[in-house]
Amino acid sequence: MPLKLIKSTMINNVISPEYDENGRALRRVRSFVRRQGRLTSRQQQALDDVWPKMGMDYQPELFDMGELFGREAPVVLEIGFGMGASLVMMAGQNPEKNFFGIEVHVPGVGACLASAEDENLSNLRVMCHDAIEVLENMLPEQSLEMVQLFFPDPWHKARHNKRRIVQPEFAQLIRSKLKIGGVFHMATDWQPYAEHMLKVMSEAEGYCNVSENSDYVPRPDSRPVTKFEMRGQRLGHGVWDLMFKRVK
Numbered sequence: 001m002p003l004k005l006i007k008s009t010m011i012n013n014v015i016s017p018e019y020d021e022n023g024r025a026l027r028r029v030r031s032f033v034r035r036q037g038r039l040t041s042r043q044q045q046a047l048d049d050v051w052p053k054m055g056m057d058y059q060p061e062l063f064d065m066g067e068l069f070g071r072e073a074p075v076v077l078e079i080g081f082g083m084g085a086s087l088v089m090m091a092g093q094n095p096e097k098n099f100f101g102i103e104v105h106v107p108g109v110g111a112c113l114a115s116a117e118d119e120n121l122s123n124l125r126v127m128c129h130d131a132i133e134v135l136e137n138m139l140p141e142q143s144l145e146m147v148q149l150f151f152p153d154p155w156h157k158a159r160h161n162k163r164r165i166v167q168p169e170f171a172q173l174i175r176s177k178l179k180i181g182g183v184f185h186m187a188t189d190w191q192p193y194a195e196h197m198l199k200v201m202s203e204a205e206g207y208c209n210v211s212e213n214s215d216y217v218p219r220p221d222s223r224p225v226t227k228f229e230m231r232g233q234r235l236g237h238g239v240w241d242l243m244f245k246r247v248k
Contacts, residue, residue, distance in 0.1 A: 043110025050113040058129040060137040069098045074145035079131045084112020086224040091124040099124045102131045142179045149186045154193035166197045171204040178246040186242045189232050194240035201244045210243040217241050
């Protein structure tokens, strides 16, 4: 497939339309806001040159993780990796694991690919698409060792709370993709969202809170401190980590 077609497919497939019985497009409530943004020359070059090696186009069918990475190894999924700095760092520090990132912000995908190329990583793959559809249609059950969701949009206004990605249905979708003993790791700097996450996950069937106090855990070494988080710390903002293990 020509590179231009690969890039076009990657970008245009982020939002998949849905239709009613009369062929009219339906609006779907999503957990993110699509921000196209302008690409830097470095990001553009990465999309042109690195995407064919590390990028994966959305296809509504199951795929094999071992085939995707060219080897069998524990898989860590990160949903919404932003500009990819922490994802690239984790992949570099854990060469024995495979890392799979999903992000809808195209410049972020380009930045992540550029950084991954700089670090000469072979254990990272990325996709630019709605994570819910990828989870529902592409990822095999019990295929993941860990799912990471760091600093998702908290949707501050009460009337928008239903757009928060962490909901009961989402918790069960994640559980179905985790191996028994696999962990769903969340982090947020918005306390009301942390409380929302804790409530949803504490009530979710098939999970056990890793926290000894049944609430939050200290930031594990596996989650790097991002520039975003360091800025928040300087401003006195708190960060809450939650880790829930699949037990059945």
